[in-house]
Amino acid sequence: MTHSIEVREATLLSEGRRDRTQLYVTTAAARIGRTDLAAQDRAERPCTLGYLSNTLSCVSRLTTCHAAWLGLVGDILQEQPGTRAFPHQQVADLLLRSFDAACCSLNVVDRAWVDHVVRGWPEGHLPKVPPSGELPDAGTHPLIRWYCVTGSSSAQILGRVPRAVAPVRMVAGWSEFARPFGITHQLALPLRVGDGIEAYVVSRPDDDYDDADAELAALVRPAVAALVRQHRVLADVTEDQREHVRGTRLTEREFAVLTLLGSGLTAVAIAHRLQTSPRTVHKHLEHLYRKLGVRDRLMAVQRARDAGLLATPVRRAGRDGTTEPGPPYPSDQEGGNLQTASLTSRDTRCAGG
Numbered sequence: 001m002t003h004s005i006e007v008r009e010a011t012l013l014s015e016g017r018r019d020r021t022q023l024y025v026t027t028a029a030a031r032i033g034r035t036d037l038a039a040q041d042r043a044e045r046p047c048t049l050g051y052l053s054n055t056l057s058c059v060s061r062l063t064t065c066h067a068a069w070l071g072l073v074g075d076i077l078q079e080q081p082g083t084r085a086f087p088h089q090q091v092a093d094l095l096l097r098s099f100d101a102a103c104c105s106l107n108v109v110d111r112a113w114v115d116h117v118v119r120g121w122p123e124g125h126l127p128k129v130p131p132s133g134e135l136p137d138a139g140t141h142p143l144i145r146w147y148c149v150t151g152s153s154s155a156q157i158l159g160r161v162p163r164a165v166a167p168v169r170m171v172a173g174w175s176e177f178a179r180p181f182g183i184t185h186q187l188a189l190p191l192r193v194g195d196g197i198e199a200y201v202v203s204r205p206d207d208d209y210d211d212a213d214a215e216l217a218a219l220v221r222p223a224v225a226a227l228v229r230q231h232r233v234l235a236d237v238t239e240d241q242r243e244h245v246r247g248t249r250l251t252e253r254e255f256a257v258l259t260l261l262g263s264g265l266t267a268v269a270i271a272h273r274l275q276t277s278p279r280t281v282h283k284h285l286e287h288l289y290r291k292l293g294v295r296d297r298l299m300a301v302q303r304a305r306d307a308g309l310l311a312t313p314v315r316r317a318g319r320d321g322t323t324e325p326g327p328p329y330p331s332d333q334e335g336g337n338l339q340t341a342s343l344t345s346r347d348t349r350c351a352g353g
Contacts, residue, residue, distance in 0.1 A: 241311065
């Protein structure tokens with residue numbers, strides 16, 4: 001007998017699709033031949049309730065956390081443009097609750113290969129500069145080495161970094177440095193990997209992160225990254241543009257799409273920049289065409305410029321969206337950002353150790 005549990009999440013209206021998580025629980029009895037039904041039933045009883053109880057617990061946590069993230073992202077994407085600064089505090093609070101973490105930090109690696117704690121939550125829990133006064137070499141952090149070597153943009157757990165990437169001695173050295181801050185176990189949710197590394201990192205002093213945390217992180221990371229990318233797109237929008245757009249019915253998401261459209265990007269390139277699908281971008285285009293009273297992209301861009309929603313572009317971005325400079329991380333201040341430098345010594349540092 002196979003028990004199947006299906007969890008259906010709420011529809012994220014701004015994305016126009018249904019997010020669905022399916023979890024199937026197969027009891028031990030399902031793997032036994034059906035020649036002896038009595039024996040099958042006896043084998044089923046001791047494990048089915050345990051599996052089901054654990055599964056329901058995991059599903060409940062996953063459902064609750066995922067719904068909370070869908071709610072936060074949906075609210076932000078549907079807001080009027082310029083109504084709030086980047087929601088660092090809300091994101092950090094939800095990360096702390098979702099992963100039962102003691103602290104959360106926003107880490108950025110600079111061109112000197114130094115790992116900076118740009119922000120930490122709770123406030124004051126982590127020092128921006130260690131008591132020794134020396135910032136650690138980012139090349140000795142197992143998680144940063146993992147992203148440098150693999151180029152992966154997926155969430156990763158500190159204890160699951162292979163020893164081929166971070167040798168035992170290196171892990172021990174980093175642990176000795178981090179232990180005084182109450183950090184033993186970490187889970188990273190990267191926002192950008194490649195020309196620099198930026199990530200939210202949640203930390204615990206005791207229990208390590210498990211498969212359920214990894215599964216939740218796989219759902220959460222794209223949502224957080226999408227918010228960051230959208231704010232990056234709108235980082236250079238002037239206050240005059242924001243004032244003009246507040247008089248329209250455009251949402252934050254539609255304004256981001258319009259801004260990229262004005263830079264000459266195609267629907268496919270816009271989808272890549274905003275980490276969504278071309279189909280969703282076309283839906284946003286339909287909505288903003290209707291709100292601007294036009295029928296195509298050329299008229300939309302011209303109407304937007306005439307209305308002061310778009311500035312005259314200084315240079316035209318590539319059609320594939322790859323000519324943009326290294327993206328800044330949005331600050332709490334509207335329109336502000338923290339410019340992240342590229343990693344000029346990446347290959348050397350990753351090869352060392």
